[in-house]
Amino acid sequence: MTWTNSPFRSLDARRLLSLVLIGAFVWSLSSVDWRGGIVHTGGGDALKDFPLALFPPELSPGFLKLGLIASWQTVVHAVAGITLAIIIGLPLGIIASGSLGKPGRVRMLVAAVMRFILAFMRSIHELIWAVLFVAAFGLSSLAAVLAIAIPYAGILGRIYSELLNDVSEGPLDGLRSAGASPAGVLIYGRMPMVLTDLLSYGFYRFECAIRAAAIMSFVGIRGLGFEIQLSLHDLKFAEVWTLLLFLFGLVLLVDYWSTSVRRSLNS
Amino acid sequence: MSQYQNSSNRATHDINHSRFLVDGRGLSKVFGTLTAVSPLDIAIKAGERVALVGPSGSGKSTILYILAGLIPPDSGDLFLDSKSTVGLQPGRELSEFVGLIRQQLDLVPQLPVVQNVLAGRLGQWGLLRSLVSLFSARERDSVLATLSKLGIADKIDEPTSQLSGGEQQRVAIARLMLQAPKIILADEPVSSLDPARADEILRLLTGLADDIGGVMVASLHAPDLIREHFTRVIGLREGVLQFDIPSEELMPSVLEALYDLDQQPIPIS
Ligand SMILES: Nc1ncnc2c1ncn2[C@@H]1O[C@H](COP(=O)(O)OP(=O)(O)O)[C@@H](O)[C@H]1O
Ligand SMILES: [Mg+2]
Numbered sequence: 001m002t003w004t005n006s007p008f009r010s011l012d013a014r015r016l017l018s019l020v021l022i023g024a025f026v027w028s029l030s031s032v033d034w035r036g037g038i039v040h041t042g043g044g045d046a047l048k049d050f051p052l053a054l055f056p057p058e059l060s061p062g063f064l065k066l067g068l069i070a071s072w073q074t075v076v077h078a079v080a081g082i083t084l085a086i087i088i089g090l091p092l093g094i095i096a097s098g099s100l101g102k103p104g105r106v107r108m109l110v111a112a113v114m115r116f117i118l119a120f121m122r123s124i125h126e127l128i129w130a131v132l133f134v135a136a137f138g139l140s141s142l143a144a145v146l147a148i149a150i151p152y153a154g155i156l157g158r159i160y161s162e163l164l165n166d167v168s169e170g171p172l173d174g175l176r177s178a179g180a181s182p183a184g185v186l187i188y189g190r191m192p193m194v195l196t197d198l199l200s201y202g203f204y205r206f207e208c209a210i211r212a213a214a215i216m217s218f219v220g221i222r223g224l225g226f227e228i229q230l231s232l233h234d235l236k237f238a239e240v241w242t243l244l245l246f247l248f249g250l251v252l253l254v255d256y257w258s259t260s261v262r263r264s265l266n267s
Numbered sequence: 268m269s270q271y272q273n274s275s276n277r278a279t280h281d282i283n284h285s286r287f288l289v290d291g292r293g294l295s296k297v298f299g300t301l302t303a304v305s306p307l308d309i310a311i312k313a314g315e316r317v318a319l320v321g322p323s324g325s326g327k328s329t330i331l332y333i334l335a336g337l338i339p340p341d342s343g344d345l346f347l348d349s350k351s352t353v354g355l356q357p358g359r360e361l362s363e364f365v366g367l368i369r370q371q372l373d374l375v376p377q378l379p380v381v382q383n384v385l386a387g388r389l390g391q392w393g394l395l396r397s398l399v400s401l402f403s404a405r406e407r408d409s410v411l412a413t414l415s416k417l418g419i420a421d422k423i424d425e426p427t428s429q430l431s432g433g434e435q436q437r438v439a440i441a442r443l444m445l446q447a448p449k450i451i452l453a454d455e456p457v458s459s460l461d462p463a464r465a466d467e468i469l470r471l472l473t474g475l476a477d478d479i480g481g482v483m484v485a486s487l488h489a490p491d492l493i494r495e496h497f498t499r500v501i502g503l504r505e506g507v508l509q510f511d512i513p514s515e516e517l518m519p520s521v522l523e524a525l526y527d528l529d530q531q532p533i534p535i536s
Contacts, residue, residue, distance in 0.1 A: 170371050170373045171375045173337060174373025175386055175389065177336075177337070177357045177362065177365075177373075178386045178387050178389055178446050179358065179359050179362025179391070180389040183394050188382065188389065192382075193375060
């Protein structure tokens with residue numbers, strides 16, 4: 001069914017749909033148990049105490065050291081995870097782009113299978129991968145790194161394959177006329193033409209990997225999130241604030257770094 | 268004008284086409300409803316320098332692309348150096364026979380000049396060598412010598428995108444020199460150049476063709492340059508051959524008639 005003969009083209013139908021959606025939303029509100037259900041007992045106090053605990057956050061040397069170590073663990077997981085993701089994602093992306101091998105059915109089939117594998121890798125959230133890898137390897141850094149690397153390789157591989165396919169054909173024809181094989185066209189044409197985009201996108205994903213590494217705590221892997229969870233459990237909000245500031249600083253730092261690297265790449 | 272129509276040595280074709288480096292028979296190309304090239308015979312011997320002339324849209328680029336294997340012809344046979352090349356795509360096999368410089372030059376802007384020139388070797392190199400050379404250029408000396416001949420040796424390590432149009436054209440010629448195909452094709456190589464530079468570029472291209480004992484086919488519009496650098500000139504209009512004559516017979520009136528939009532082109536016989 002195309003848009004032009006779709007029933008939603010008529011204004012009345014669209015209004016009706018909006019009404020139904022709003023109705024569904026209102027109904028869903030009524031189904032929430034508002035008396036004590038949404039904020040647990042004592043939650044009100046916590047809600048009040050938490051902002052106040054920022055003044056001041058926990059700044060004892062011992063705790064700052066703990067925060068630093070936790071930040072370091074988070075960064076290591078993110079860096080190792082994204083690096084592995086690029087190492088895995090690039091070759092898979094190249095295969096998925098279908099730019100290698102003789103043109104024909106086999107190449108198309110291999111590319112389609114690879115796109116399917118990439119889709120599978122990224123369709124499972126990093127936390128679920130984390131659960132799987134913790135089950136396999138225990139609460140180790142390896143589990144955290146793999147849990148980031150697999151879905152991120154799926155994302156990077158897909159983007160990389162699209163970038164490699166979207167280059168202008170002229171220079172590629174020039175290389176082919178000069179005698180380059182598909183592999184030659186890839187390394188002398190496609191790759192140099194998209195290299196800065198590949199790196200740039202990798203750096204962008206690195207920011208996301210930092211946050212992913214931090215929340216790995218939910219399955220018990222060490223890092224900032226893990227410490228946050230511990231302090232939260234003990235209702236030590238000043239400590240929570242300190243750790244949140246560490247995370248915030250980390251994201252800012254990576255953001256600044258990745259932006260400046262990306263800018264110098266693109267200039 | 269029909270006295271110029273090439274009777275084409277069809278008789279000799281069938282006996283022995285090895286005399287021809289380029290031997291196309293009945294090549295044609297249709298885009299949708301538009302006939303870009305009507306069935307065309309084109310046979311070129313080693314040593315010949317052929318100019319393609321005709322108003323824009325007359326099919327010059329299409330013919331060059333067909334010869335280069337970039338566009339598959341809708342009909343006809345094509346033999347390059349006596350080998351049938353119909354169905355071959357640009358790549359290792361074809362690059363031995365034929366090299367093409369398009370108007371857009373088709374260099375990789377992100378690569379340094381030396382790598383764009385070395386791309387002319389990709390047909391001879393294996394994958395490993397190609398890969399290694401990308402990080403540490405092989406045969407740098409021969410690139411330097413070639414660029415010196417073209418007067419841009421100092422640009423060897425610059426990003427290609429930072430070169431002027433004229434310099435990039437020389438890089439494309441340098442690549443062709445390393446490729447050294449027997450058949451050199453150039454689409455409008457001098458259209459954007461002043462007369463002195465145009466003369467020099469054509470000298471370089473014919474010199475290259477001389478060195479490798481091959482042929483050159485180029486599209487261009489300037490009659491004095493054609494007489495100076497070419498041995499033969501083929502006139503086209505709306506994809507139909509109008510004349511095929513020695514370049515010294517190219518009278519101004521012939522060209523005027525070819526480019527005159529009011530006159531009817533010669534219909535397909
Ligand atoms: N890829 C294409 N798709 C559709 N039409 C084309 C294509 N390439 C060329 N043409 C048409 O074929 C005709 C011949 O084009 P071309 O060979 O470029 O002529 P010339 O080089 O002599 O200017 C023109 O009318 C042009 O518009
Ligand atoms: Mg043209």
